[in-house]
Amino acid sequence: MTVRKKAAKLRFGLCCIFRKEPIRFRQVTARTLRQLSRTAQLARLSGICLHNVLSLRQALEFAADHGIGAFRILSPLFPRFTHPEVGYRLEELPDRDIIAALCAEVRSFRTNHDLRLSFHPDQFNVLASPRPEVVKNTIGELCYQGMLAELLGAEVINLHVGGAYGNKEEALVRLAANLEGLPGEVLKRLTLENDDHSFTPADLLPVCEKLSIPMVYDVHHHRCLPDGLSIEEATGRTAALWRKLGRESYFHISSPKNGWLDGSPKPHADYIDPEDFPSGWLGLNATIDVEAKAKELAVIGLRQDLGLA
DNA sequence: GCATGTCAAGTTGTG
DNA sequence: CACAACTTGACATGC
Numbered sequence: 001m002t003v004r005k006k007a008a009k010l011r012f013g014l015c016c017i018f019r020k021e022p023i024r025f026r027q028v029t030a031r032t033l034r035q036l037s038r039t040a041q042l043a044r045l046s047g048i049c050l051h052n053v054l055s056l057r058q059a060l061e062f063a064a065d066h067g068i069g070a071f072r073i074l075s076p077l078f079p080r081f082t083h084p085e086v087g088y089r090l091e092e093l094p095d096r097d098i099i100a101a102l103c104a105e106v107r108s109f110r111t112n113h114d115l116r117l118s119f120h121p122d123q124f125n126v127l128a129s130p131r132p133e134v135v136k137n138t139i140g141e142l143c144y145q146g147m148l149a150e151l152l153g154a155e156v157i158n159l160h161v162g163g164a165y166g167n168k169e170e171a172l173v174r175l176a177a178n179l180e181g182l183p184g185e186v187l188k189r190l191t192l193e194n195d196d197h198s199f200t201p202a203d204l205l206p207v208c209e210k211l212s213i214p215m216v217y218d219v220h221h222h223r224c225l226p227d228g229l230s231i232e233e234a235t236g237r238t239a240a241l242w243r244k245l246g247r248e249s250y251f252h253i254s255s256p257k258n259g260w261l262d263g264s265p266k267p268h269a270d271y272i273d274p275e276d277f278p279s280g281w282l283g284l285n286a287t288i289d290v291e292a293k294a295k296e297l298a299v300i301g302l303r304q305d306l307g308l309a
Numbered sequence: 310g311c312a313t314g315t316c317a318a319g320t321t322g323t324g
Numbered sequence: 325c326a327c328a329a330c331t332t333g334a335c336a337t338g339c
Contacts, residue, residue, distance in 0.1 A: 015331060027334055029316050072331075083317060123330055124318035137318065160330090163320050196330090197321055252331095264323095266329075291331065 010281070010308065011069025011116065012299050013289035014059075019297050023058045026051050028079050033086040041086060046093035049078045053102040056152070060109050067309060068299050070116040070287045075141075077148060082140045090147075100151070107153035116248070116287050117154035119145045119189075126162035128175040135178050146186035156250060157189040158216045164198040172207050179211070191216045191250065196266055200227035201234040205241070214242050218252035219278055220291070224266050231278050239284060249286040253277060253302075270294040274305040282306070 017025065026048045033041045056073065063071050080086050090096050110117055125138040145157050164171050179187060192208055193216040194201045201215065201222055208215040217238040219231055229237075235251075242249040255273040256265035270293045281288065292298035303309040 017332070024334085027316085029335065031316070032336070074332085080317080085317090120331060122318075123320075126319055129319075131319090134319070141318085165320090254331095264329095268331085289331090293332085 009285050011287045012067075012303055013070030013072060013116065013118070013287055014063060014068050014296055014299050015072040015120075015289055015291055016074040017295060018059070018062075019293070019295040021062055021296055023055050023062065025055050025074055025077070026079075027076060030080055030083050030086050033080060042088060042092055043094060045079065045088060046095040046099070049093060049099055050095045050102070052077050053099055053106065057102065057106050057109065060106060060113070060115055062296065063115060064109075064113040066296065066300055067303060068296065069114070070118065070289065072118050072120055072289060073148070073152065073154060075119065075122055075145065078144075082137075082144050103151040107151065110153045116156070117149075117152060118156035118158055118250070118289070119149060119154055120158050121145060123160065123162065125159060127159065127178045128161050128163060128165075128171040130165060130174065135181075139178075139181055142182060142186045142190075146183060146189065149189055150185055155189060155247075156191055156216075157186060158191045158193050158250070160193055160195050161199045161204070168199065168203055172203070176207065176211060179213075193218055193252070194221050194225075196221040196224040198225075200225055200229075201238070202227035202229050205234075205237050209237075209241055212245060214238075214245055214247065214250065216250045216252060218254075218291075220252065220254040220256075220265075220268075220276070223260075232280050235278065235280055235284075239286065249284060251281065251286055251288045252291055253288055254291040268293055271298045272302045272305075274302065277302070277306060 028048055059071055121141055125141050126134050127138055129135055161175060191214045192204050194204055204215050215238050217234055222234060239249045253272055255269040255276045257267040257269045268291055272290060272292055290299045290302055
C-alpha cells in the first residue's frame with residue numbers, strides 16, 4: 001500500500017460580475033419601486049430575480065468551463081429583498097416556483113462541479129455597532145443571505161467587522177454577543193475578514209480561534225494595514241483554524257491599482273501582479289478569491305501566470 | 310442613442 | 325467639514 005501526500009490544490013474564485021463575458025445581473029432601486037403599485041412592484045422584482053438566477057447559472061457554467069473553482073454571489077441577487085418599504089418574500093413573487101427550481105439547479109450544478117460559493121455582505125452590515133438599529137438591519141440582511149445560501153448551496157458568508165469606534169476590543173465583544181442572535185444557517189457559514197483600516201489578522205485571529213469562526217485572510221488588506229504578523233504567520237494561523245474546523249481555507253488577493261509606492265495602495269488593479277501572490281500559498285489546499293477589476297480575465301490570467309492553467 | 314447623476318443601509322480617513 | 329472609498333456597476337432621467 002502506497003501512502004502519498006495529498007497534492008496541494010488551489011482553487012481561484014471570481015467575484016460577483018464579469019468584465020468581458022456577456023453575463024449581467026439586473027438591479028432595481030427602491031425609488032423606482034415606490035412609484036409602482038404593490039402588484040407591479042412584485043412583477044418587476046420577480047422578473048429581475050428570475051433573470052439573475054439564470055445569470056448565476058451561466059456564471060457557474062462559465063466558471064466550470066474555465067478552471068474557476070469558486071464564485072462570490074453579489075448581495076443584491078434578489079434586489080431590495082430586505083428593504084423596509086419595498087422588501088418582499090420569495091413566496092410573493094409570481095415566478096416563485098420557477099425561481100426556486102432554478103435555485104435547486106444551481107445547487108446541484110455547484111455540487112456536481114465542486115464549485116465553492118460565497119457571499120460578502122456590504123459595508124453597512126456591522127454586527128459590532130453600538131446602535132441597536134444597525135445591528136437589527138444587519139441581522140436582517142444576514143438572514144436574507146443565509147436563506148439564499150441554503151437555496152443555492154453556498155458555504156460562506158464573509159463579513160467585515162466594520163467600525164472600531166475607538167476601541168477594537170469592545171467592538172469585538174459586542175460582535176461576539178450579537179452572534180447569539182443569528183440563526184444557525186447564518187452562523188455556520190459566517191467568516192470574518194481582516195480589513196485595511198481597523199481590524200488586522202492579529203486582532204481577529206484570537207477572536208476567531210476562540211469562537212471557532214474561520215477567518216478569511218485578505219493579504220492585500222494586511223499589506224495595507226500591517227500588524228507585526230508576517231504573511232507566513234497569518235497564512236499559517238488562518239489555514240490551521242480552517243483545518244481544525246474541517247474546512248478548506250479561504251483567502252483574498254489583489255494588487256494595488258497605482259503600485260505600492262505611488263499614493264494609496266488600497267484601490268484594486270485590473271489584474272493581479274504575480275509578484276503580489278504569496279509564494280507560500282502555492283502549497284495550500286485553499287480557495288483564493290481574486291479581487292481585480294478585470295474580473296474573469298484576471299482570474300484566468302493569474303492561473304496562467306502561476307503556471308496552474 | 311448617449312451622457313450624467315443617483316442608488317437603503319455604516320464607518321473611516323483624507324482633502 | 326464634505327466627500328470618497330469600500331467587493332462595484334447598473335439604473336433612471338433628460339437631452
